[in-house]
Amino acid sequence: MGTPAQQQQQKKPQTAITPTRADDFPGWYQEVIKAADLAENSPVRGCMTIKPYGYALWENMVQIFDGWLKDYGIQNCAFPLLIPVSFLAKEAEHVEGFAKECAVVTHHRLEADGKGGLRPAPSAELEEPYVVRPTSETIIGDSMSRWIQSYRDLPMKLNQWCSVMRWEMRTRMFLRTSEFFWHEGHCAFKDHEGAEKDCITIQDMYEKFFREYLAIPGIKGIKTPDERFPGADQTYSIESLMQDGKALQAATSHDLGQNFAKSCNIKYQDETGQEQFAHTTSWAFSSRVIGAIIMTHGDDDGMIMPPMVAPTQVVIIPVIKADEDPAVMNAANDLAAKLKAQGLRVKVDDRNMRTPDKMWDSIKKGIPLRIEIGAREVAEGKLTHVRRDIGKESKTTETTEEFLGNVKNVLKAVHDNLYQRALDFQNGNIKDVSSVDEMRAYFADEKNIGFVRIDYSAVKDGGVMDAMKKDFAVTTRCLPHADKGQKVLVGRSY
Amino acid sequence: MGTPAQQQQQKKPQTAITPTRADDFPGWYQEVIKAADLAENSPVRGCMTIKPYGYALWENMVQIFDGWLKDYGIQNCAFPLLIPVSFLAKEAEHVEGFAKECAVVTHHRLEADGKGGLRPAPSAELEEPYVVRPTSETIIGDSMSRWIQSYRDLPMKLNQWCSVMRWEMRTRMFLRTSEFFWHEGHCAFKDHEGAEKDCITIQDMYEKFFREYLAIPGIKGIKTPDERFPGADQTYSIESLMQDGKALQAATSHDLGQNFAKSCNIKYQDETGQEQFAHTTSWAFSSRVIGAIIMTHGDDDGMIMPPMVAPTQVVIIPVIKADEDPAVMNAANDLAAKLKAQGLRVKVDDRNMRTPDKMWDSIKKGIPLRIEIGAREVAEGKLTHVRRDIGKESKTTETTEEFLGNVKNVLKAVHDNLYQRALDFQNGNIKDVSSVDEMRAYFADEKNIGFVRIDYSAVKDGGVMDAMKKDFAVTTRCLPHADKGQKVLVGRSY
Numbered sequence: 001m002g003t004p005a006q007q008q009q010q011k012k013p014q015t016a017i018t019p020t021r022a023d024d025f026p027g028w029y030q031e032v033i034k035a036a037d038l039a040e041n042s043p044v045r046g047c048m049t050i051k052p053y054g055y056a057l058w059e060n061m062v063q064i065f066d067g068w069l070k071d072y073g074i075q076n077c078a079f080p081l082l083i084p085v086s087f088l089a090k091e092a093e094h095v096e097g098f099a100k101e102c103a104v105v106t107h108h109r110l111e112a113d114g115k116g117g118l119r120p121a122p123s124a125e126l127e128e129p130y131v132v133r134p135t136s137e138t139i140i141g142d143s144m145s146r147w148i149q150s151y152r153d154l155p156m157k158l159n160q161w162c163s164v165m166r167w168e169m170r171t172r173m174f175l176r177t178s179e180f181f182w183h184e185g186h187c188a189f190k191d192h193e194g195a196e197k198d199c200i201t202i203q204d205m206y207e208k209f210f211r212e213y214l215a216i217p218g219i220k221g222i223k224t225p226d227e228r229f230p231g232a233d234q235t236y237s238i239e240s241l242m243q244d245g246k247a248l249q250a251a252t253s254h255d256l257g258q259n260f261a262k263s264c265n266i267k268y269q270d271e272t273g274q275e276q277f278a279h280t281t282s283w284a285f286s287s288r289v290i291g292a293i294i295m296t297h298g299d300d301d302g303m304i305m306p307p308m309v310a311p312t313q314v315v316i317i318p319v320i321k322a323d324e325d326p327a328v329m330n331a332a333n334d335l336a337a338k339l340k341a342q343g344l345r346v347k348v349d350d351r352n353m354r355t356p357d358k359m360w361d362s363i364k365k366g367i368p369l370r371i372e373i374g375a376r377e378v379a380e381g382k383l384t385h386v387r388r389d390i391g392k393e394s395k396t397t398e399t400t401e402e403f404l405g406n407v408k409n410v411l412k413a414v415h416d417n418l419y420q421r422a423l424d425f426q427n428g429n430i431k432d433v434s435s436v437d438e439m440r441a442y443f444a445d446e447k448n449i450g451f452v453r454i455d456y457s458a459v460k461d462g463g464v465m466d467a468m469k470k471d472f473a474v475t476t477r478c479l480p481h482a483d484k485g486q487k488v489l490v491g492r493s494y
Numbered sequence: 495m496g497t498p499a500q501q502q503q504q505k506k507p508q509t510a511i512t513p514t515r516a517d518d519f520p521g522w523y524q525e526v527i528k529a530a531d532l533a534e535n536s537p538v539r540g541c542m543t544i545k546p547y548g549y550a551l552w553e554n555m556v557q558i559f560d561g562w563l564k565d566y567g568i569q570n571c572a573f574p575l576l577i578p579v580s581f582l583a584k585e586a587e588h589v590e591g592f593a594k595e596c597a598v599v600t601h602h603r604l605e606a607d608g609k610g611g612l613r614p615a616p617s618a619e620l621e622e623p624y625v626v627r628p629t630s631e632t633i634i635g636d637s638m639s640r641w642i643q644s645y646r647d648l649p650m651k652l653n654q655w656c657s658v659m660r661w662e663m664r665t666r667m668f669l670r671t672s673e674f675f676w677h678e679g680h681c682a683f684k685d686h687e688g689a690e691k692d693c694i695t696i697q698d699m700y701e702k703f704f705r706e707y708l709a710i711p712g713i714k715g716i717k718t719p720d721e722r723f724p725g726a727d728q729t730y731s732i733e734s735l736m737q738d739g740k741a742l743q744a745a746t747s748h749d750l751g752q753n754f755a756k757s758c759n760i761k762y763q764d765e766t767g768q769e770q771f772a773h774t775t776s777w778a779f780s781s782r783v784i785g786a787i788i789m790t791h792g793d794d795d796g797m798i799m800p801p802m803v804a805p806t807q808v809v810i811i812p813v814i815k816a817d818e819d820p821a822v823m824n825a826a827n828d829l830a831a832k833l834k835a836q837g838l839r840v841k842v843d844d845r846n847m848r849t850p851d852k853m854w855d856s857i858k859k860g861i862p863l864r865i866e867i868g869a870r871e872v873a874e875g876k877l878t879h880v881r882r883d884i885g886k887e888s889k890t891t892e893t894t895e896e897f898l899g900n901v902k903n904v905l906k907a908v909h910d911n912l913y914q915r916a917l918d919f920q921n922g923n924i925k926d927v928s929s930v931d932e933m934r935a936y937f938a939d940e941k942n943i944g945f946v947r948i949d950y951s952a953v954k955d956g957g958v959m960d961a962m963k964k965d966f967a968v969t970t971r972c973l974p975h976a977d978k979g980q981k982v983l984v985g986r987s988y
């Protein structure tokens with residue numbers, strides 16, 4: 001019988017992750033990362049170490065999207081990690097938004113401190129300090145000012161994959177860390193039309209990438225002025241709804257107008273010989289998208305990896321008794337080879353562990369498809385497979401031949417299911433309201449989650465959103481393209 | 495007739511690069527980089543910007559070698575960019591070798607300086623400063639101390655691709671810059687045998703990679719104690735000879751013994767339950783290898799790209815008169831599609847430029863194979879191609895069909911020729927000497943370049959090498975495996 005608390009606990013289904021999403025979403029999030037062995041906090045304040053399984057996910061994402069960028073005509077390059085402080089001061093709005101919390105390099109040498117440790121050498125203080133790049137508009141703009149001479153040099157489309165640093169006081173792995181990984185695209189065009197088209201094209205690429213590879217639905221829109229990138233004329237974003245009902249800005253493209261061109265002196269001679277300022281853009285998605293994957297798909301048993309980018313798409317667990325080793329292991333390895341030949345990422349879990357521990361490990365890691373092969377299966381030429389997104393109800397035993405002919409469809413079905421349930425959740429959590437009062441009443445109840453959709457004209461002026469932010473910690477997320485800029489989504493966000 | 499100086503100038507063959515290698519090798523090197531558009535100095539002291547053509551070369555190298563590392567069982571991950579200063583102080587020899595010249599982060603915020611600029615905010619001084627990683631043994635060692643518990647966790651094989659910073663006062667693009675790109679492998683093993691085997695396996699991989707992909711011959715050996723990595727028991731290196739007769743250390747693998755395991759506390763429980771310190775290794779090659787490619791293969795007309803990693807392997811130059819545009823351009827594009835279908839990296843140079851300018855551009859960029867197609871070639875179903883490594887003597891006109899059947903062999907021949915002539919140069923510049931006096935006499939003549947090979951026992955003690963360094967700026971490069979540790983190579987180096 002036990003205490004009421006114990007009784008309640010007994011009633012709950014057992015989950016691999018404690019706490020559950022319902023009990024404590026942020027606590028659940030941290031535990032999922034730990035249980036899936038994706039990353040951990042490092043000894044460097046606010047920075048994380050991305051562990052092999054987490055980094056493999058990022059590498060898969062990078063490889064695919066980098067190919068798309070190259071097809072779009074992007075050229076990768078590498079700009080310095082450090083940025084002179086004077087560069088940051090060039091663009092007034094930009095410095096306001098970014099300069100504050102940076103890692104500042106002031107010395108170029110250490111020396112013994114006389115107490116067995118090291119200290120910055122006073123004789124090696126830099127004349128001008130540097131910051132570790134928080135973003136690279138200013139230093140890439142400086143290069144563009146030299147690389148661009150004529151209209152023939154335009155468009156110029158550059159990108160770099162790198163890490164950046166913004167000193168954060170309250171950090172959460174993947175979502176907000178002082179150092180994070182991203183790509184940053186920086187392009188220059190002759191005119192506004194070129195820059196605008198670039199932003200929209202890239203926004204479409206982001207939405208497609210999230211949909212087709214991460215199984216994450218995104219709402220395409222533009223940001224309200226107060227939520228724009230510092231120094232941008234227009235910010236295009238993808239907003240996604242996490243399972244706790246908070247929005248996550250998954251990717252942005254910025255139309256920088258001529259602001260950075262003027263502060264960085266990016267000029268070109270046009271077809272008539274006149275000097276003109278270029279129009280520039282910048283755009284990015286970052287390793288925080290891994291946080292979005294966790295919070296979109298994960299369940300109370302842990303991570304669920306979207307199959308298209310999963311580091312391991314199929315795990316094979318040999319259910320072995322000591323005297324049956326060779327046949328079962330041979331069958332597992334043979335199956336793995338056949339799956340690899342289909343281009344799939346496969347792993348045979350041959351570790352010296354109990355079978356149930358291996359099963360739970362694969363569940364917590366979110367491997368989309370788990371195969372179990374025991375002696376009887378081998379004898380019958382069969383195998384059993386279980387989908388991670390559905391669990392034991394999807395348990396299927398079939399011949400190896402049938403499975404091999406169908407495995408890609410099964411993985412596709414996992415992907416489609418993940419996307420559809422995220423889309424249903426998102427669509428089911430957009431509340432249309434017709435007045436500010438109705439919006440306030442909605443968010444006054446903390447159980448109400450997701451987006452409110454309201455006429456933009458109703459919240460645009462008069463301090464409406466200042467009050468919303470102060471009272472309910474909600475902000476405008478975007479003006480969806482689908483509503484032609486007439487409506488705005490309001491909600492809590494990461 | 496002109497002045498004597500002008501006459502002399504007229505006598506020299508025209509070259510695309512001024513100065514020539516013979517006139518001023520360092521000046522030639524800088525000009526090759528500029529003419530090939532590989533990189534440029536940045537506004538950040540000692541740091542370079544790698545431009546798209548240079549970065550594409552690096553990306554090709556990364557892609558290939560990363561695949562090899564994964565086949566070897568390496569797991570990529572990402573460790574923080576910053577390292578606490580106290581970490582550097584952990585390994586005594588290591589700190590002596592590395593701590594001195596680093597980018598030191600002392601503040602986490604900027605503030606307005608009242609003069610329109612920004613300064614580090616005094617209120618945001620860090621309690622403990624960080625350095626931008628000069629190398630990551632200490633911070634990866636810290637993770638390993640937590641990740642490794644038992645002999646079952648070993649070997650642990652980690653790697654990251656990143657940039658690192660070592661403050662340099664005298665910089666040269668690719669060869670010595672404050673920020674440079676590299677991969678750094680870090681492994682832990684149960685015993686000395688595991689660590690030693692790892693170092694040798696990786697050294698073999700480096701030599702094979704340089705030979706098969708970069709067409710650079712390398713001499714495998716071990717470093718003398720004074721030239722080892724700070725904190726290593728043994729350093730294995732690949733040494734290559736540049737065209738000016740100076741050696742370049744192209745890659746190293748370090749057997750760190752138990753030194754870092756002890757300072758970082760990397761322990762494991764062995765099969766008998768006893769606690770043991772692990773044996774660790776680290777190894778790397780960096781973007782300085784691009785400097786080695788330039789100085790191994792380049793000629794007085796500029797860069798020569800090794801075909802296996804060349805960003806563009808084949809350039810097609812349509813030799814166009816206005817009224818023939820469509821047919822020639824169509825043929826060029828059709829040919830490009832067929833070469834791409836063979837997996838080759840191809841570019842049609844359709845820029846609005848004079849044909850000779852395009853030819854010279856492709857020469858200076860070092861594109862291994864240049865194709866010219868004009869109206870007559872199109873009419874006859876033929877094309878003309880020229881190898882970059884040989885030049886106009888290799889000019890061949892043949893049918894498009896013949897060419898398509900043979901193009902991979904031609905590229906292979908370019909590669910083989912580049913490797914063979916570099917190998918001949920290297921082998922032809924190793925001078926065997928039988929005494930220190932003979933070695934001194936050799937280097938006393940500045941015209942004498944390359945390596946001296948001498949009994950290691952003759953130079954090991956008694957300050958012989960200190961005097962050699964002081965008098966002739968030469969050092970021991972390595973004890974070649976081929977000489978079983980009995981001989982040492984001595985020479986000038988980068």
